[in-house]
Amino acid sequence: MTPPSTPQPPAEPLALVVGEALIDVVHRADGTVDEHPGGSPANVALTLGRLDRRAQLLAWIGTDSYGDRIRSWLSGSHVDLAPGSDGAASTSIATAHLGADGGATYDFDLTWALPADVRVPDETVVVHTGSIAAVLEPGATGVRRVLAAAQPRATVTYDPNIRPTLMGQPGEVRPVVEALVAGADVVKVSDEDLHWLYPGADLDVVATRWQRSGPALVIVTYGGDGAVAVTAEHRLEVAAPRVEVADTVGAGDSFMGALLHGLWSAGLLGAQHRASLAAIDETTLTTVLEQCVQVAAITVSRSGANPPRLRELTGHV
Template identity: 40%
Template sequence: MTRSALVIGEALLDEVVDGDRVSRHPGGSPANVALGLARLGVDTRLHTAIGDDADGEMIERHLGAAGVSVTASSVTDAPTSNAVAIRAQDGSVSYRFTVAWEPVRLDDLGSPTLVHAGSLGAFLRPGSEVTRDTIGRGRRLGALISFDPNIRPSLLAEREETRASFEELASSSHLTKLSDEDADHLYPGVPLEDVLDRLVDAGAGVAAVTRGSEGALLASGDERVSVLSVRTPVADTVGAGDSFMAALIWALAFDGAAWAGGPIPAARLQTIGDTAARAAAITVSRSGADLPHIGELRAGLSSASG
C-alpha cells in the first residue's frame, strides 16, 4: 500500500518586504509542510481554502510543481489570504496577516498514512472545526496524526483559550512540534524540558521543541535528546520551522521502516532530529520557503556523516 499524507490548513500569499524590495511567494505553514513532504517523495494532498483568483492559481501551480495535489473543494469564493513578511537585517522575519479560514468539510479522506494539521487552520473559526473533524476521522481510520501549532498570538484568542485548543489537538497527535516561542506563549515560564514532558504525558509518541540557532529538543517515552543546529549562512528564516516539521514527519513515517506512532529509541530519535535540522539549514540558506528536495537532503546527510 502506498504511504501518503493528507495536510489540512491555510495556504496564502507571502509578500516579503526586504528594504525597498517586495517579492510575492506562496506560503502558509501547512502548505509549506505539504510542499516539503512532496519534495521528499511523499504522495501528498492538501486541503485548504484559497480563492478562485490569481493568487490562488499561483499557489496551486507552485504546489502542483512539487507534486502536491490540492483538493478540488479547496477553491472557494473568498479571496486568497495573504501575509506580509518583513525581513530584518539579521534574516529574522516578522509577519502581518490578512487571513480568512473557512474551508469546506473534506468528505473523502482517502486512506492516508498520516494527517498533518497546524498553524492558523487549527485555531481560527469557523474552519478550525473542519480541521478537528479531519483529525478525528483520520485517527479513526488508523492514520498517524502530526501537529504544529505555529502560534500567531495577534490572530488568536486569549492565551487560556488557545492553550485549551492546543492541548485538545495535541492529545490526539502522535507527533507534536512547537517552537520555543510557541512554548513560551502557551506555558510562560515553564522550562522546555517540562513542556516536552507534558506533551509525552498527553500521548505524543514523539515531541519536539525547536530553538532556532540553538537547535532542538526531542522527547519520546523516557528518552530525551538534544539536536544541534547546522551552521550555514542565513538568507532568511522563512519556512525554517516548516522544513524541520516536514523532514521530521518524513524521517519518522516515510523513510525506511513504518512508524506505529509510539515511543522510539534514543538513537532513532537523534537521527530524525539531525535529519530535520539538516533540512531546516538548507531552507534558511536560501530566500523564502524553498524547502529541500529529497536528493539535496540525502546529499547533506551523507556529507555530514562522511
C-alpha cells in the first residue's frame, strides 16, 4: 500500500518585480567615480528583500562579470532572479552624473528584453514594474503580457520613473504611461516625472485624473517635501524627515518598495483584496506613507541605492 502523501505547506507569498537590473557608473561632483548595481525595478526588489519580503526579479542581464555582481548584490538581500533572466548578451550600464545637490542625470547603454516562456508563480500577490522596462521595446510588450497574466490573482503596481534620454518626447511616452496607469492598482510617480509628462499642469489635477482612470491609489512624491496620496475618498499629505542628503540615487525606488511592504503588512495585496485596497482608510494610509518617507530618507542619507533593512526602521509596520 502506498503511504499517504504529506500535505505540502502553502508557498510563501511572493512579490514579482519586472524590469531592468544594470550597473550604475556614478560620476560625482567632486570628480570621483563609483560603480554599483542598480536599475529602478531592481532597487524596488532589493528594498523588499531588505524589508524581509520574499521578492523575485524578472530582469535581463548577462553572464559576464557585471551580471555576476548583480546576482551577488541581489542574493545578499534575499532576492531571487527569475528563471531565464540571464539571457542577455551583456549586462546593461547606466552612467549617472551627480550635481552638487546630489541630484542625478543619466545616460544608458542598455538592451531590454524578457526571457521566453515567462511564468508568474501561483503564490504571487503583487507584480511591480516601471521605468525603462515598461516603455523600451522589445521587452515592454512582454511586460504588458506579464501584467495581464498576473492581474487575476495579484495586485499590479507601476512607477513611470521617466528616463528622457531613452524614452523620447513627452507626447510619445504619455499614451504608453497613461495606459499602464489605467491598468494598475497602485501608482507611485515623482513630481519631476509629472512635470516632464505634463508641462505646466497642476499635479493634483493630474493625480486625481490618473486615480479616476483605474488605480485605487496614486501617490506623488516631492523629494524632501514628502508625498501626496490620492484615493477615491482621500487626499493625504505626509512630510519627509529632514536629513543630510548624500545623493538621491534609488530614493524613489526605496519609497516604492516600502509602499509595497506597507500595503502587504496591512493585508491589502492580492487580487482578492482589491475592494479593501480601494477603501483604504486614512489611518492605515498615513502609517504606510510615514514609513515610506522614512525609508526614502535613510536611502538619501547614504551614497548609492542603499535602502535600509527592516531592523533599521523605527516603529515599522
